Amino acid sequence: MSRLDWFVLGGALLFVVCWGLYKGRGATTGEGYIGGGRDHRWWLIGLSIIATQTSAITFLSTPGLAYVDGMRFVQFYFGLPLAAIVLSITALPLYHRLKVSTAYEILEDRFDLKTRLLAAGLFLIQRSLAVGITIFAPALVLSVLLGWSIHANILLVGVLVMTYTVVGGTRAVAWAHSSQMVIIAFGMILAGVMTAHRLPAHVSLSDALHVAGGLGRLNAIDTRFDLNNRYNLWSGLIGGFFLMLSYFGTDQSQVQRYLAGSSLAQGRLGLLLNGMVKVPLQFLILLLGVLVFAFYQFNAPPLFFNPGPVKQVMAGPDAPAYRATEAEYARARAVQRQRAEAFVAARHGGDASAIAATKQQLQQAQAESEAVRVKGLAIIEKANPGSHPSDINYIFLAYVLSSLPAGLVGLVLAAVFSGSMSSMSGEISALGATTVVDLWRRLIGGSRGAREVWVGRIATFAWGCFAMAFAEYAARLGSLIEAVNILGSLFYGTILGIFITAFYLKRVRGGTAFYAALAAEAGVLLCFKFTNISFLWYNLIGCLAVVGLAWGFSWFGGPGAVADPA
Amino acid sequence: MPMTDGAPPILGTWRRLYLLVLGELLLCILGFRLFSWIFS
Numbered sequence: 001m002s003r004l005d006w007f008v009l010g011g012a013l014l015f016v017v018c019w020g021l022y023k024g025r026g027a028t029t030g031e032g033y034i035g036g037g038r039d040h041r042w043w044l045i046g047l048s049i050i051a052t053q054t055s056a057i058t059f060l061s062t063p064g065l066a067y068v069d070g071m072r073f074v075q076f077y078f079g080l081p082l083a084a085i086v087l088s089i090t091a092l093p094l095y096h097r098l099k100v101s102t103a104y105e106i107l108e109d110r111f112d113l114k115t116r117l118l119a120a121g122l123f124l125i126q127r128s129l130a131v132g133i134t135i136f137a138p139a140l141v142l143s144v145l146l147g148w149s150i151h152a153n154i155l156l157v158g159v160l161v162m163t164y165t166v167v168g169g170t171r172a173v174a175w176a177h178s179s180q181m182v183i184i185a186f187g188m189i190l191a192g193v194m195t196a197h198r199l200p201a202h203v204s205l206s207d208a209l210h211v212a213g214g215l216g217r218l219n220a221i222d223t224r225f226d227l228n229n230r231y232n233l234w235s236g237l238i239g240g241f242f243l244m245l246s247y248f249g250t251d252q253s254q255v256q257r258y259l260a261g262s263s264l265a266q267g268r269l270g271l272l273l274n275g276m277v278k279v280p281l282q283f284l285i286l287l288l289g290v291l292v293f294a295f296y297q298f299n300a301p302p303l304f305f306n307p308g309p310v311k312q313v314m315a316g317p318d319a320p321a322y323r324a325t326e327a328e329y330a331r332a333r334a335v336q337r338q339r340a341e342a343f344v345a346a347r348h349g350g351d352a353s354a355i356a357a358t359k360q361q362l363q364q365a366q367a368e369s370e371a372v373r374v375k376g377l378a379i380i381e382k383a384n385p386g387s388h389p390s391d392i393n394y395i396f397l398a399y400v401l402s403s404l405p406a407g408l409v410g411l412v413l414a415a416v417f418s419g420s421m422s423s424m425s426g427e428i429s430a431l432g433a434t435t436v437v438d439l440w441r442r443l444i445g446g447s448r449g450a451r452e453v454w455v456g457r458i459a460t461f462a463w464g465c466f467a468m469a470f471a472e473y474a475a476r477l478g479s480l481i482e483a484v485n486i487l488g489s490l491f492y493g494t495i496l497g498i499f500i501t502a503f504y505l506k507r508v509r510g511g512t513a514f515y516a517a518l519a520a521e522a523g524v525l526l527c528f529k530f531t532n533i534s535f536l537w538y539n540l541i542g543c544l545a546v547v548g549l550a551w552g553f554s555w556f557g558g559p560g561a562v563a564d565p566a
Numbered sequence: 567m568p569m570t571d572g573a574p575p576i577l578g579t580w581r582r583l584y585l586l587v588l589g590e591l592l593l594c595i596l597g598f599r600l601f602s603w604i605f606s
Binding site: 071074078081082084085088089206209210212213214216218219220221233265268269272275276279280283 | 574575580583584586587588590591594595598599601602604605606
């Protein structure tokens, strides 16, 4: 990494922290600290919502997923615009009318205290674990890049984020988000442009996309209905819809963003902006991974992008076998490169039969290379028993470090850090707010004055520390972005079911929803443990189970069907 | 559930804005399908 890279990276991070501190100054009451003054405009809300979702994982895993598996992951987000519309019509007006600070407040009005605390508790558990995974990602970046310890990296990111989040609260988070999104947009666009520019001179962007498409990396839409297929149009539209409905409607890290709006209209516009931007944004990030894939059709990639397990193999008795497999892989990739060149030449020649023939040869070469890679992975797994070797999170980073020019490396890393900081700040801010509003204010009866600002700061700081501690364990997980989404799907359906029951099942009262939610959550966890159902469907299963059980309990006089006297 | 909070700053009504969001999603799905088809 050059001095220019360090300058860009350091300057960008320093600017984000200072900007957040400057714009977040002046919170004197708990409402001001948690609600951000309730004067945010739609564009600031929209940017803040997008930034909270956009983590470093977005940059590390998503292009890697496209490289390995193609673009079908984009379907995961198809439910988001639908959820934004439904929430804009239903939940947002309710939240604004009741002037709540957290989403869980309305559950006590509708049911009882224990249901409110259950939903808040599920949020605190799920989100605090997820934010730990979120901050592990940049630690991984720096540990690979500089050889720093992961512990030091987690501490650095945590301290940077907590500096402005703990001091300034929701307002500081929102304004820091705006600067982070600018850095992210620049980093992503320039990386894409530079990747296209670094293709061989005779290979056009169209050629590169045809090569990637011929090798199955542009499979953006899969219309087959299959419950065991993780990403298809239907799991995205239906399962994704319920996940997004729960995430944007009941997850405080998002609800807090649009509750900071100066009016209901501003909050709605911010949420709809997110609904319009997220799908194309995710498509572009996946396209970046596809371009990296195309780049490596004309340049030699390593057998395995993650250098850690490879070092372990090289230090053990399997080193000669791995070296031999590496050499075999290099030969297979050289053949694949020749076939890719032949395919491009055939395309330029315009002969349809030659194009079809060279494409088939290229696909065959890809299959042979992949077979050699699988042999290499088996050696890595043998040296690391019990591990499931995955380099998805390393592919894009390895490419950036080896192939992009000075300055741009720093900018991409700044974008990765910005992503991590933006999601961590939004999440620990929401964890702090829930702790203050649903626990401290409700159970201990704390006041809303200046003292609450300090309680909020202490809670935010404590959750930041917890997240950093949990991040230490994230190294054991596979693809990080999937881990976050799977974790979310285990809880989101249940939480959404509680809220849908609150909104639409008038006959359900008292503790019914509470017991229905406990039973539904147990059912989702059993599904996770004992079935192969794709995780997106857990959102639907959990939600329907809560609604169905609550309705059944209320009808047949099951647990909690009679309202608590309180 | 209430549907309005004054008119949105663009397109005049919330209903039109929701249709715009839905239309964009449909365009994305069709566009991605077309993109995959062209380059496969």
